[in-house]
Amino acid sequence: MARFIMGRLLQMIPLLLAISFLIFALINLIPGSPIQRYEFDPRARPEDVQRIRENLGLDKPWPVRYFYWLRDVAKGDLGYSLINAKPVAGRIWNVLPNTLLLTTTSLVFALLFAIPLGIYSAVKRNSLFDQVVTIGSIAAFAVPTFWLGFLFIILFAVKFREWGLPSLPVGGVSDARGGGGLFDRLEHLILPAVALGVVQLAGWTRYIRSSMLEVIRQDYVRTAVAKGLRARAVLYVHAFRNALLPLITLVGLTLPDLVAGAFFIEVIFAWNGLGRLSIQALNQRDYTLVMAAFMMLAVLTLLGNLLADVLYGVLDPRIRYD
Numbered sequence: 001m002a003r004f005i006m007g008r009l010l011q012m013i014p015l016l017l018a019i020s021f022l023i024f025a026l027i028n029l030i031p032g033s034p035i036q037r038y039e040f041d042p043r044a045r046p047e048d049v050q051r052i053r054e055n056l057g058l059d060k061p062w063p064v065r066y067f068y069w070l071r072d073v074a075k076g077d078l079g080y081s082l083i084n085a086k087p088v089a090g091r092i093w094n095v096l097p098n099t100l101l102l103t104t105t106s107l108v109f110a111l112l113f114a115i116p117l118g119i120y121s122a123v124k125r126n127s128l129f130d131q132v133v134t135i136g137s138i139a140a141f142a143v144p145t146f147w148l149g150f151l152f153i154i155l156f157a158v159k160f161r162e163w164g165l166p167s168l169p170v171g172g173v174s175d176a177r178g179g180g181g182l183f184d185r186l187e188h189l190i191l192p193a194v195a196l197g198v199v200q201l202a203g204w205t206r207y208i209r210s211s212m213l214e215v216i217r218q219d220y221v222r223t224a225v226a227k228g229l230r231a232r233a234v235l236y237v238h239a240f241r242n243a244l245l246p247l248i249t250l251v252g253l254t255l256p257d258l259v260a261g262a263f264f265i266e267v268i269f270a271w272n273g274l275g276r277l278s279i280q281a282l283n284q285r286d287y288t289l290v291m292a293a294f295m296m297l298a299v300l301t302l303l304g305n306l307l308a309d310v311l312y313g314v315l316d317p318r319i320r321y322d
Contacts, residue, residue: 005310012302019298020073020291021066027282027290028062034082034285056082069291079288081281088292091277096296098173099273102265103258105189106197107251114201118208119240125213133205140202145261149195149268156191171270192269196261200254207250211243218242252308256301 035052053059057068072079078088121130153170160167168191169175174184215221216239224234263275270276274293281289 005306008306008309012299015302016295016298017070020070020295023294024062024066024069024287024291027285027287028065030285032285033058034287065287069288078292081286081289083284083286083289088289091289092274092292092296095273095277098271099262099266099275102189102192102196102271102273103262105193106200107258109193110197110201110204111251114204114208118205119212119235121205121209122212122216123235130209133209137202137205140198141206143199145196145199146264146268148198149192149265152191152195153268173272188269188271192265192271195269196258196265199261200258203254204247204250208243208247211246212239215239215243248308248311252305255304255308259297259301 034056035049035058050059057065060068069079078092080087081091117133121133124130156168157170158167169188170191171188173188175188216235221234221239259275262273263279265271266273266276267279274296278290278293278297280286281293
């Protein structure tokens with residue numbers, strides 16, 4: 001296992017290099033620059049604008065600047081923001097815990113509901129419950145994440161307040177006036193986490209149902225029933241464990257979708273995370289900050305896929321990576 005993990009980590013290096021080059025090329029080919037507010041300011045003299053461009057290194061072609069950036073990253077230096085000259089690493093680490101909290105909570109929420117719904121739908125195949133879950137899953141899977149976020153704001157914040165019902169906050173990670181305690185953080189986390197996890201919940205429910213239907217038809221399940229084992233033991237010990245293995249791979253493959261959805265959710269709910277920071281940096285053409293933020297997201301995605309592969313081997317003793 002250790003050799004497999006080391007090999008996968010080494011394989012990430014050329015992949016991250018390719019991703020970094022592609023991202024750097026794309027953001028530099030987008031019209032605009034970090035100093036465009038000076039370029040279109042009639043009070044700014046051309047020689048002053050040129051001096052600012054040279055100080056920031058923007059006078060060099062973007063392929064040259066990419067290799068300068070890559071050299072600095074190899075030394076552990078993510079550089080400074082082109083907008084406010086603050087260290088990029090500090091800004092990334094300040095918001096990264098919030099993004100991890102949001103994505104992890106939405107992942108746990110989706111799994112907690114998808115697993116029992118999928119199993120029960122498979123056991124009660126073609127029943128009213130199965131039909132309701134099927135229709136609900138298809139409808140939820142078709143809803144865009146950002147639209148669901150706006151819908152939650154209108155319903156659980158605006159309308160609930162108008163109707164005199166307990167409403168939920170929709171802005172920021174905590175309320176400064178409330179002290180920012182645990183309960184306050186949970187209140188601010190509910191809506192963005194649920195909005196982000198609903199689409200995954202819908203897809204995983206259908207997948208678990210299909211996987212369970214395939215497993216419960218296998219000979220070893222019928223043998224376990226014939227031996228007199230309790231239905232709950234057969235269902236959860238024998239059937240579900242084997243149906244769970246493909247789900248682990250699916251969860252690892254959908255992590256990029258979860259991270260991409262966090263971009264929109266963090267903006268909609270003003271959640272101070274990596275996605276919101278990336279959008280702000282893109283709008284300001286802050287190349288250094290954009291590179292660091294997107295590369296951090298790429299690393300998290302690759303590590304998530306690696307974790308899924310490792311868990312696959314842990315849960316299935318027949319799989320050996322050495």
